[in-house]
Amino acid sequence: MIERSELGAFLQAQRARLRPADVGLAPDQVPRRVPGLRREEVARLAGLSTDYYTRLEQGRKDSPSEGVLNAIARALHLDEIGRQHLLDLARPVGSVTAPRTPPAQRVRASTRQLMESWADQPALLLGRRLDVLATNALGRALLFDFGTLPPAERNYLRWLMLHPHARVLYRDWESVASEMVAALRREAGRHPDDPSIIDLVGELVVRSEEFAGWWADQRVTAHTHGVKRFHHELVGDLELDWQGLALPGDEDQTIYVYHAPPGSPAAEKLGLLGSWIGSAPAAAGRNPETATGAESAVDEPA
Known part of the structure; x- marks a missing residue:
């Protein structure tokens, strides 16, 4: 059986976003009672019967073929990330060969050394469910020292939603946070049986109304x-470009590195942050060994 509620909710949310004009349909003579496309319109655009599509959306149709799902993705104007998410959601329950509790993630020593060698670029390493696995010195100075948090709380999205510092740090906090919710939605589709993702979503739905609303929106992104x-x-204030660098051989680990054009005001401010790093522990009354130990803890299994 497929994951009925998630697949149906995703399909409903996607057709609700589209107007008839978006897919080449003639406008209605009278306003619609609910926004978006009707089920029969999606079915017609995908070349399916209305009954078949309705049963699929309601979870009463098992194991649709990839061809059918691709036709629905085209009808709903899904991008490649949305199409893949649809395929993940329609995957039969029990077809996933990985164990229900995935193995703990570890960071290679060479990866940590590479990140620390980037003296002018802040970087952090995110793992499955957006757990923070490592940061470099400038990343801690720019963003946050995640090593000061208990191991169970070292999660980028959890920090974004619940820590007051994040709302001050990001000038476009709502945009950043909602995009990361969409990234977690994609992770949940790829790992539907991961209890750590289920627990994280459950906590954030209860503790953050904003998260609950964005989660219900069913948006997915690759970030x-x-x-x-x-x-x-x-x-x-500073504005930085960022890139996500997936690590070959380390599944579900991505380095996010921030950078600024040489000679730009943002680059000068990163340079100031870099010069501040050496005196930060003494200025803040912290022991350098404490800071090092905290970062080592981040690099433990997540």
Whole structure:
């Protein structure tokens, strides 16, 4: 059997986003009672019977073929990320060969060394369910020292939604947070049996109304690159490009590195942050060994 509620909710949300004009249908003579396409319109666009599509959306149709799912994806104007998410949701329960509790993730020493060698680029390493597995020194200075959090709380999205520092740091906090919710939605589709993802979603739905709303929106994204705007307490406002670098051989691990054009105001401010790193422990009354130990804890199994 397929995961009925998730697949149906995703299909309903996607057709609700589309207007008849978006898919080449003639406008209605009278306003629709509910927004979006009707089931029969999606079925017609996908070359399916209305009964078949209705049963699929309601979870009463088992194991649709990939061809059928691709036709539905085209009818709903899904991008490649959305199409793959649809395939993940329609995968029969029990077809996943991985164990219900995935193995703990570890960070290779060479990966940590590579990240620390980037003296001018802040970087953090996210794993499955967006857990923070490692950061470099400039990443901790720019974003947050996740090693100061208990191991169970070292999750980027959890920090975004619940920690007050994140709302001050990101000038476009709502955009950043909602995109990361969409990234977790994709992770949940890829790992439907992962209890850690289920627990994280359950906690955030209860503790954050904003998360609950964005989660119900059924949006998915791959979170690969972009621009983020920061307001840092030490250097003020800066805008940085970022790239997500997937690690071959380390499934579900991605390094996110931030950078600024040489000579730009943002690059100068990163340089100021870099110079501040050496004196930060003494200025903050912290022991350097404590900071090192905290980062080592981040690199433990997530």
